[in-house]
Amino acid sequence: MTWGFNPHSTLHNKVLCDNIDYMIIDIENQKSQMRRGLLEFCILLIIDREKKYATEIINELKKSDLIVVEGTLYPLLSRLRGTDLLAHTWVESESGPPRKYYSLTTKGKETLDGLKETWKTLQKSINELL
């Protein structure tokens, strides 16, 4: 009888799988999660200084070892656009397709200010623990 082998057939199995997933999280994964959490903050910081388009943001993030693959940036930008933290204007480019230059909205600036405060407090508390 084949249905007995269905791994989704009981709630119990599902909970068990989730727990195992949770336990497998290794140190590498924790590192990348930490980096991921800070990535949005960094993107906002980079755009705050002046209008940037995706490649410029990627280059800055790569310079400071914050991003491994470029594809990661796009869903994050999409999320920031979706939550109205970023606005964009199209600028023609000589060498390729038109570029999308991002800038912070008022909401984005407010969020960034809030994040800066959080970062300062966090930095202080962690430095004390180190």
Add this chain to the structure above:
Amino acid sequence: MKKTIPISIAHTLFYIEDDAYETLQNYLNSIRTYFAQYPDSIEIMQDIESRIVEQFTDYGHELHTQDKIVTKIHVDRMIQSMGTMNDFDGQVNSKEKVSSEPVTHKLYRDTDNAQIGGVASGIAAYFNIDTTIVRLIFVLSIFFGGTGILAYIILWLVVPEAKTTSQKLEMRGDPINIETVSNVIKEKVEEVRQRQDNRNSFTKIVQKIMRFVASIVQHIVPFIGGVIGVALLITSIISTVVLISLLLVATIEPYTVLGLLPFSPALPWMFYMTMVIASFVLVLSPIICLGHLGLILLKKQRGNYGVLVSIVVAWMCALIACIVGGIYIQQNYIDQSLRYGEHQITIVRIPEVIIQ
């Protein structure tokens, strides 16, 4: 020597060598599937394609190959720097993905694990319990008046079969993403390998009969629906015509419809007219509703919500008007109604006298 294919990425023309083309197409397909879970996946893909164009142009300059010809080296380098689905998985927030695609949980028939029609296994998948328990309940219910068999047949006819992979995931209430989809495909392959004529001939015969019945029902139901629709439509049209002509008569020659209305034309003209119109709306609204229902059945379309709401509102207004008017008449025109009552009584008495 290699064949080149002209392609357009982000409205930019490139000539790509055929082996590179295949790699690029596979890559784009895989990340398109991956980003399909995001609410603005199209924009993400456009952004990524713009970036790819930039990279190809840059590599062209770096590698001193002729501009606008893309080779396998270009594509491999691009993929390395953009990252594949596996690279994204570690980096992109997994919680975000789940929330952007809410998990739907629907009742389907699980024909992959079916013994007869897949009803029991579908219910088991829906409630996340063991299929054997559901089957046992169905079998036991036969001894309690056979309701289980009837319920089974009805469910078989009504509940749709989980055919596509996403329907199978919805049946189990799993989120639709790369991992779960590939799990289902793996299971399917496994099951096909294991089953190989697991079902006996009795099941096959019952299945054939049920399929036949289902196909008949599928043809008959719309037909019956159409017939009922036509009947409703005709009835409501006739009733509407009759009522409207009655309304006209009540307006022009009030005393000819004397017995049909529960109030007399001897009331003040404006009041009488308000009551006439209100009571007609009261009767007409449900008839129009029925006609609308007939139209829905006939055309197999969804009902017009606005029409139904306005009919209900009109009906409510008419009801309030009738109640208020009725109370008003009761309190202020009792004398008149009593007088009519006496008249009727005398009319009844006359034949009695004749008979005696």
